[in-house]
Amino acid sequence: MSKVQQNKEKKKQAILEAAQRVFISEGFVQASMDEIAKRSSVTKQTVYRYFPSKAELFEATLRKMGEVTHGGFSPYLELANTEEALTGFAKEFIEAHLCDEHLATLKLLINESSQAPELTSRFYSVGPDNTHNQLSRFFEERFNSDNPESLVSLWTAMLLSQRTGVLLGKEKPNTQQIEQHAWDATQFLLAAIPLR
Incomplete structure (x- = not known):
């Protein structure tokens, strides 16, 4: 790189x-965009040169944040x-979804989705949809399932159940509690579906 x-x-x-x-x-x-330019020590025109709109900048920001967390759980698949693949994925997936960022x-999406509904679709396009697609392919390869998308939705909902409490002010679970939850949800899944 030059x-x-x-x-x-x-x-x-x-x-x-x-x-x-x-x-x-x-x-x-x-x-x-003025504040973003100021905090990044560039001109507003420079910000627009890289990101033509605030919505595109927001999507790029989500993508960058997702790369940090997404890289932790996908390799398990x-x-x-x-x-082992599912249990490792589950633990990292839960931890990524309980991180402060x-x-x-x-919270930002929940607070602002009524004023800027396009935020939700941008969020899903860079994170949850990609993960869902990866898991669906994994479930197709590993399980006899007519509807892997449904299994993925049910399993990830179980994994994310702790997040709801944290969003409402409950204390974050510790590492041991996360590991136990990941194990329990995965064992529940495996008991319900036969391996190929």
């Missing part, structure tokens, strides 16, 4: 990091042992 390309990438990452802080603290509707993003 020096010019490195500088461009550095600016882009600075913009994304500033945008994440601004979106989470001020919300999508109230977030200003490559394990040959189905039980994810919870803050979810």
Whole structure:
């Protein structure tokens, strides 16, 4: 990568990091491109050169945040042992969805979805839909199932059940509780579906 390309990438990452802080603290509707430019130490025109609209910047910010968490659980699906693959995925999946960044993003979406409904579709396009598709392919390969999408929805709902309490103010579960929950949900799934 040339020096010019490195500088461009550095600016882009600075913009994304500033945008994440601004979106989470001020919300999508109230977030200003001026503030994002100021916090990333670039001009507003530079922000628009990289991201032509606030909605596109928001989507890129979600994608960047998702890369950090998504990279942790997807590799488990490559394990040959189905039980180990699902249990490892489940633990990392739960932890990723209980991290402060994810919870803050979810609260942002809940608070602002009525004023900016396109936020929800952008959020699903960069994260949950991709994960759902990956899991559906995994379930198709590993289980005799006529409807893998339904199984994925049911299993991930079980995995995310702790998140609802945390969003409502309950204390986050500790590592041991997360591991136990991941194990229990996976064993429940495996008991309901025969392996190929």
